Amino acid sequence: MTKRIAVLMGGVSNERAVSLSSGRECARALRNAGYEVTEVDVGFDIAERLNALKPDVVFNALHGRYGEDGTIQGVLEFLRIPYTHSGVLASALAMDKHQAKIMFKAAGIPVTDHVIASRAEVARSHVMPPPYVVKPVADGSSNGIFMIKADQSHPPQEILGSDWKGGEHLMVERYIPGRELTCAVMGDVALGVTEIVTDLAFYNYEAKYVPGGSRHVIPADIQPKIYDKVQKMALKAHAALGCRGVSRTDFRFNDRTGGDGELVCLEINTQPGMTETSLVPEQARHAGHSFEELVTWMVEDASCNR
Numbered sequence: 001m002t003k004r005i006a007v008l009m010g011g012v013s014n015e016r017a018v019s020l021s022s023g024r025e026c027a028r029a030l031r032n033a034g035y036e037v038t039e040v041d042v043g044f045d046i047a048e049r050l051n052a053l054k055p056d057v058v059f060n061a062l063h064g065r066y067g068e069d070g071t072i073q074g075v076l077e078f079l080r081i082p083y084t085h086s087g088v089l090a091s092a093l094a095m096d097k098h099q100a101k102i103m104f105k106a107a108g109i110p111v112t113d114h115v116i117a118s119r120a121e122v123a124r125s126h127v128m129p130p131p132y133v134v135k136p137v138a139d140g141s142s143n144g145i146f147m148i149k150a151d152q153s154h155p156p157q158e159i160l161g162s163d164w165k166g167g168e169h170l171m172v173e174r175y176i177p178g179r180e181l182t183c184a185v186m187g188d189v190a191l192g193v194t195e196i197v198t199d200l201a202f203y204n205y206e207a208k209y210v211p212g213g214s215r216h217v218i219p220a221d222i223q224p225k226i227y228d229k230v231q232k233m234a235l236k237a238h239a240a241l242g243c244r245g246v247s248r249t250d251f252r253f254n255d256r257t258g259g260d261g262e263l264v265c266l267e268i269n270t271q272p273g274m275t276e277t278s279l280v281p282e283q284a285r286h287a288g289h290s291f292e293e294l295v296t297w298m299v300e301d302a303s304c305n306r
Contacts, residue, residue: 002036005299006055006081008072010041013064014139014165022274023061026295030059033292035299042067047075057302058083059295061274068271069095069138077304084298086270087306090242094270095138097171100241107240109233110264112252114173119159122170126155131175134159136166147175176264178254181220183234184272184280185247186294187301190231191283195220216279218286226253229263237268244306245298248272248280 007030009023010016023039030037038053040046042062050058058081066072070092076083086094093099101111117127122134126148134146134156144166146156159170180196198214220227234249248269254262272280276291284294 003056004036006038007059008042009061011062011067015064019063025275026061029292029295033296060085082302084302085245086243091270093241094268103240112173123160127172137171176252181251183230184283185238190235192218192286193220193230194218
């Protein structure tokens with residue numbers, strides 16, 4: 001009997017547009033793989049809609065608040081519908097960058113120094129010596145991130161705007177110069193390491209989603225011992241938070257002239273982008289898995305009690 005899959009997409013977070021793109025491509029690939037697929041643009045009536053649809057599996061293609069923070073995972077656990085990606089606790093921990101760093105440090109994974117402060121405090125004066133990075137504690141797709149350079153006299157004032165959606169408390173973390181690396185985990189296997197190269201100030205929203213904003217180098221052109229270390233750290237981060245299915249962990253590596261070779265874990269993504277040109281599908285393809293094979297594996301891996 002053909003499995004009926006509900007692909008959850010869209011939603012109400014700042015990352016709605018990204019999620020719609022991920023969801024559509026995953027739905028197309030799942031149909032090509034032979035599943036019966038219904039695309040569901042998620043609203044606050046999602047429990048009633050899923051009760052009516054009665055899918056065999058939910059493919060979670062949501063990003064951001066409600067879809068990535070343990071909320072929808074709790075709904076699916078209550079409804080007893082098997083679902084993809086991580087469960088309630090791992091999703092909540094990963095979404096909160098401060099809590100995730102606490103877990104990483106406890107597991108022996110190096111992270112950047114950081115402080116948590118109100119947006120009023122962050123805007124008033126430097127809460128740590130520049131250069132540093134300001135980011136929401138719980139958001140994704142590089143929304144609301146500001147790079148404060150060494151010679152910048154004032155913190156970002158944009159965070160005081162009436163249109164600010166990044167929360168009342170922000171993370172301020174020490175800036176690590178060098179290279180942006182990322183590595184996905186699929187089950188209990190670390191995939192390839194990608195270097196993300198951009199001509200912009202950093203890997204921001206534009207670099208991620210505007211054509212030509214960045215390029216992905218896989219395998220990353222780094223020393224084999226660093227490549228291996230990134231893979232091991234990605235597996236360790238995945239396990240430290242209790243992640244399931246697919247995750248992607250991001251790193252900074254300071255190999256610049258005069259740098260000390262520092263490698264730190266920035267964050268883990270439990271709902272990484274899932275278009276064919278996104279980082280995880282690229283890494284899966286590098287490991288020999290087509291996009292259809294990747295999403296099929298995720299559906300067959302789905303369960304409750306994650």
